[in-house]
Amino acid sequence: MKVFEQHFTLTKNAIVNDIKSSRFSIINLLDEEHEQKEIVKKILNQSDLFDLTKGHVVNCHILPKNDLILFSIHHACFDGTSTSIFIRDLSFAYQSDDSLPIDDNSLQYIDYSIHENIIDMILSQGFWQLKLKGYNVIHQLSLPIDRQRSLTDQQRxxxxxxxxxxxxxxxxxxxxxxxxxxxxxxxxxxxxxxxxFLFKLTHGESDLCISSINANRYRSELANMIGMFVSTLPYRVQLDSR
Structure with a gap:
C-alpha cells in the first residue's frame, strides 16, 4: 500500500492521494499450471478491470499457493519508465523493516498534471508549426508491398x-x-x-517525417516519479539527394 501511497492514485477523473482507488484480492488456485494461466488470463480480460470514473486504476491479485502477485495498472498513470521505479520501491518495501518514507511536500504526479493543464502552449505550437512547415502530412510514402491493394481498400x-x-x-x-x-x-x-533506409526504400523520398515516443521526463524531479509522461514527437529530416 505504501508503494502506491508514495506516488499517486486516480479518482473521479482527478489525481488525488487516495489509496481507495486500488483494488486488492486474494485468489486460491489449484496446483495445476494451466489453471494458473487461465485465471490470470481471465483477470486481465475483465471488462471492469479498470474504471476511471471511480478511480479504479490499480489492481493487485495475490495468488498465495503459487507465490505470485499480479499487478494490473492503467496506462493513464503508468508508463514504461514507471515499471523499474515501481519494482524498486516494491523490493525496498519487502526488504526493509521500515516503512517507505513519504514526504507530503515532495512533488507528485498530481502536481505535474496540474502544471501540464495550465501551461501556455503558444510557444510550443509555434515551434512545431515552424518545424513541420511545408510538410504534406497526408502524403503516404511509396513503400514496397507484399500484395496488391485495390484503390478502394485504403483503410488502415x-x-x-x-x-x-x-x-x-x-x-x-x-x-x-x-x-x-x-x-x-x-x-x-x-x-x-x-x-x-527509408530514403533508399522509397527511391529518393527526400522529405521524411516519422514519429517516436519520448520519455518526456525533462526535469530531474520527474526522474523517480510513477506516472504517464510519455509523449509522441515527430522527427523530420529534409535530405539533399545530390
Missing part, C-alpha cells in the same frame, strides 16, 4: 508487427564508439540510419 487496419535481429559484439562496439566520438546518442545514430 491498425495492426502492427515487429521484427528482431541481433548484432555481433564487434558491430555493437563500433556503434558505441562512433556515437561517442561524434557526441550524439545511440537513438540519434539509429534514427539517422532509419532515414537512410
Amino acid at each position: 487496419s491498425g495492426l502492427t508487427s515487429s521484427a528482431q535481429f541481433t548484432f555481433s559484439d564487434d558491430i555493437c562496439s563500433s556503434f558505441l564508439n562512433y556515437a561517442s566520438s561524434h557526441h550524439f546518442t545511440l537513438f540519434q545514430l539509429e534514427l539517422s540510419r532509419f532515414y537512410v
